[in-house]
Amino acid sequence: MPGYLTTHVLDTAQGCPAAGIDITLFRLDGDARTKIATARTNADGRTDTPILPQDDFATGRYELVFHCGDYLRAQGQSDDPLFLDDVPIRFGMAEGAHCHVPLLLSPFGYSTYRGS
Template sequence: MGRLTTHVLDTARGKPAAGVKITLYRISGQSHRKIAETVTNGDGRTDAPMLEGAALTAGRYELVFAAGAYLRDTGQAAGEVLFLDEIPIRFGVADAAQHYHVPLLISGHAYSTYRGS
């Protein structure tokens, strides 16, 4: 059974990023359809997969991480305009039977991602 999971790590503080809002969209052409929304727990993870089973189908998706609010709350960013605010990660699912893990590693001025396991 396929599933999509994520987590957020704060690389500047060396700990999980709790309280980050994450929104998942399905991308089709120029259309973005919101299909899930959650907030990271104390371990920087979601309490359940973003998608699993029949809900995960082949196609293009986008996770949007509301990093700006988290960075403000932790004192790593201030002001009206932030260098990093909402961080979109667009990715493809070719085989919906697989596990796709798409984590976000953040600090006040940088982020990265990878396909995890």
């Protein structure tokens, strides 16, 4: 089965999906970092399509960067600088299957896991 990558963002402080967050996907190859795709979360906190669709999928090392600063400011965070602004998550995909990498976000912390 061909692989693909999806993601979403949940605001754990507000208890809801995080809409309007820009996401950038990079492929990592040694020290090289190549931009592959960009997307924005919708009202459900998800991208409208897989951020890495089947036609572009390849196993390897990747980085998702969640640009959370504007979202957190809109939620009332006024610290300058913010504790969290850009949140990078580096991960590997070793098999051609669906990989889901969500971000659970709050103003002062985040977590992720390999979802389904």
